[in-house]
Amino acid sequence: MMEKIRLILDDVMEGNIVVLEKGLAPEEQSKLIEITMREITPDGFAGIEMETYPAKEKPGFLDRLLGKSSPTRLTVIGPADQLKTIKKEKDFITAWVSSR
Amino acid sequence: MDFLFRARKKISKFLKAFFSKRQSRIGIYGPPNAGKTTLANRIVRDWTGDALGPVSEIPHETRRARRKEGIVITGNNGGSITIDIVDTPGVTTKIDYKEFIEYGMEKDEAVKRAREATEGVAEAMHWLREDINGVIYMLDSTLDPFMQVNIMMVGIIESRKLPVIIVANKIDLPDAAPQRIKSAFPQHPVISISGLEGDNVEELYEKMVEYFG
Numbered sequence: 001m002m003e004k005i006r007l008i009l010d011d012v013m014e015g016n017i018v019v020l021e022k023g024l025a026p027e028e029q030s031k032l033i034e035i036t037m038r039e040i041t042p043d044g045f046a047g048i049e050m051e052t053y054p055a056k057e058k059p060g061f062l063d064r065l066l067g068k069s070s071p072t073r074l075t076v077i078g079p080a081d082q083l084k085t086i087k088k089e090k091d092f093i094t095a096w097v098s099s100r
Numbered sequence: 101m102d103f104l105f106r107a108r109k110k111i112s113k114f115l116k117a118f119f120s121k122r123q124s125r126i127g128i129y130g131p132p133n134a135g136k137t138t139l140a141n142r143i144v145r146d147w148t149g150d151a152l153g154p155v156s157e158i159p160h161e162t163r164r165a166r167r168k169e170g171i172v173i174t175g176n177n178g179g180s181i182t183i184d185i186v187d188t189p190g191v192t193t194k195i196d197y198k199e200f201i202e203y204g205m206e207k208d209e210a211v212k213r214a215r216e217a218t219e220g221v222a223e224a225m226h227w228l229r230e231d232i233n234g235v236i237y238m239l240d241s242t243l244d245p246f247m248q249v250n251i252m253m254v255g256i257i258e259s260r261k262l263p264v265i266i267v268a269n270k271i272d273l274p275d276a277a278p279q280r281i282k283s284a285f286p287q288h289p290v291i292s293i294s295g296l297e298g299d300n301v302e303e304l305y306e307k308m309v310e311y312f313g
Contacts, residue, residue: 026259029252030225033193037222040195042211047194051248080194 005031012079013045017097023052023073032077047080123170124312125184125231129224129257130238131249132159132190135269139238139295140187144168146301152187158203162189163216165224175309183312186232189220191253228256234263234312241268241292242275245284254285263311265304268292272299 005028011018024032029050036048053074082097128136140152153166167186174180197214201207228235235257239245257264266285268278271292278292291307293300 026252026256027229030229030256033191033252034222034225036193037195037218037225040214040218042197042214046196047192050193050252052252081196 017078020075023075049083124233127186127232134238160217163220181313188224241278
């Protein structure tokens with residue numbers, strides 16, 4: 001889990017926007033916030049902007065029986081000082097990005 | 101004799117641990133400026149007569165989690181709970197010191213405040229995974245409850261299987277719309293209060309006794 005978080009955060013800190021097709025588990029989100037906080041520096045990295053979109057498909061019968069919710073969520077993560085608004089309409093994501 | 105004394109002490113310690121009710125540690129979480137410290141102060145003042153920490157309109161006034169242990173809250177039916185209240189810094193995914201400069205702070209002070217705030221949020225997230233038995237999630241009912249950080253935090257709390265009471269705060273303000281919060285989180289009890297004025301906090305105490313007991 002730590003490797004995944006580190007990979008995402010390193011990418012975002014380089015100024016990239018990361019799109020995760022399967023989203024992040026709550027435990028991973030919690031770790032991501034914690035590690036993001038430890039990386040913030042004055043006039044450097046200011047944190048992240050993150051948006052998660054629910055999956056289209058509903059959980060199957062077996063998933064509901066086992067109490068599993070669908071893990072398929074789209075998550076977009078970017079640097080907070082650059083990524084302004086992210087919108088998703090059907091299959092189209094738009095983001096306002098300001099260049100440094 | 102000494103052996104007997106030690107044995108008796110050990111047995112008494114064991115019985116105490118076995119029979120005494122576990123004290124729940126309740127964390128007050130929520131975005132910055134939702135009124136977490138105002139509520140924490142009210143709870144502590146109403147039930148112990150003390151206060152927990154200072155409040156301010158500048159976000160991130162609370163930068164270190166503060167706790168008050170052994171608060172006994174009694175409900176109307178006579179039932180009671182003993183809890184430790186943990187007031188946490190407002191959870192966010194970004195902190196920029198320039199935001200504090202806009203409130204009239206000097207740069208050095210703003211940078212220090214930002215650094216402390218980041219440490220506090222990291223610590224609060226860590227505690228949520230390790231150290232908390234129940235959560236009061238505070239929201240400002242004049243704002244949109246569907247902010248990403250709220251959805252994410254409630255998801256994290258749910259994944260830890262922690263009991264959560266959602267508090268729709270600031271109902272004394274004209275723009276307050278606690279109904280929006282109720283429809284955003286139908287799976288959890290939502291109590292509307294004004295932490296500042298003390299409106300409806302009795303209902304919150306009742307719910308805490310019922311839910312965290």
